[in-house]
Amino acid sequence: MSGGGAPGPGPTPDPELRAAEYALGTLDAQERAALERDAIRDPETAGRIRAWERRLAPLMGAVPPVAPPPRVRAALLRALPDGAAGAGDQLRQLRLRLRRWQVAAAGAGLLAAGLALFVAIGPSRSPAGGRYLAVVQGGGAVPALIVRVDTRTGLAQVRPVGADAPAGRSLELWYVGAEGPKPLGLVGGAPSQVRLPHSAAPDGVIAVSVEPPGGSPSGQPTGPVIYTGKLIAE
Amino acid sequence: MADDATLRRLLAGIARGEADQLAELYDRTSPKLYGLILRIQRDRASAEDVLQDVYMRIWQAAGTYRPEAGPPLPWLCTIARNRAIDSVRRVVEHQGPDLDTGEDWVARLIDPHDGAAAFMDRSALLACLGRLDPLHRDCVVLAYCEGQSREDLARHFDRPVNTIKTWLHRSLAGLKTCLEAVS
Secondary structure, three states: OHOOOOOOOOOOOHHHHHHHHHHHHOOHHHHHHHHHHHHHHHHHHHHHHHHHHHHHHHHHHHHOOOOHHHHHHHHHOOOOOOOOOOOOOHHHHHHHHHHHHHHHHHHOOOOOOOOHHOOOOOOOOOOOOOOEEEEEOOOOOOEEEEEEEEEEOOOEEEEOOOOOOOOEEEEEEEEEEEOOEEEEEHHHHHHHEEEEEOOOOOEEEEEEEEEEEOOOOOOOOOOOOEEEEEEEEE | OHHHHHHHHHHHHHHHHHHHHHHHHHHEEEEEEEEHHHHOOOHHHHHHHHHHHHHHHHHHHHHHHHHHHHHHHHHHHHHHHHHHEEEHOOOOOOOOOOOOOOOHHHHHHHHOOOOHHHHOHEEEEHHHHHOOOOHHHHHHHHHHHHHOOHHHHHHOOOHHHHHHHHHHHHHHHHHHHHHHHHH
């Protein structure tokens, strides 16, 4: 990655060594992202990564613990959705309803957890037009949203199809790119138009999470991610 | 720290949306995870952000933990390592100082700090690392424990990046063959 060298994919390296270098940590940001995308689609790749993570894991025993400052714990707990602390019945109900989505996501070959919830999918060929479509699904056959993105104008049209928010919760739309999730707004019952973050690129993913009424208080997804969809060039 | 059964119980509670279980998991595991993150992401403010992000991911992904994936602590640590690596790889133009802390990671591995049992096959990995060329082994260990990139390693060992790549590939292939023979 140094000094503007060609970022192109180059010759495909040995898949075993790619997985090994991923687990070791020596791939650059683009190579890491590319391999994570592959792992979502290809269980064999995900399996190779997991095997290497396990092979090298004993080295983690060598690193001494360090107590983090208390403010991290406080910020973490503040960022959780309202009402989670009580683990009330409502949330429990919600979780049950959402479990099938989570199971579907798990089946997609999660790398060591969290990853797949946030993974950028793509890259689509990048056409001059800058117009993309995302069919946002939660693992079932029925789309939840259709999102039409125009990267030239920075606008996206959102058309809900079968996205219903659990009682007392809001669905929030996110654009997830290299810099992490950026909020796009709440998903209502009617079609709407939202503005994309400046950094939006065609290799991003559109995701929907369940949030407290009115949206995430922290600017980051706090509830389960129930739908995701990649951008496809129109 | 905590035993596997406790951590599994906490993860199950988190998957049901119980914030108090996340708080308890945090209390039991955050020093380990923060230690790992801080070795890789040296900037404390960024390391704290990574730590918080890691637990938010755990909050969201606890339901996807499967016992087949191995014991819970390495699973949690792997999430932390991956996010820490991501955070340092994203800042590509920053030419850092020589990151070597002079830490003898292999010696630490022989006498690990905590919960050695949580990280299986320690002796096998140690034996196999011992069979590598010492320079190549240092390269692997610095990459893993300190998150050094190929470019960092090239500076550290004063070799071209391609040489580092060759060392790493040779070492990783050697480790795999050796670990398969040992186990």
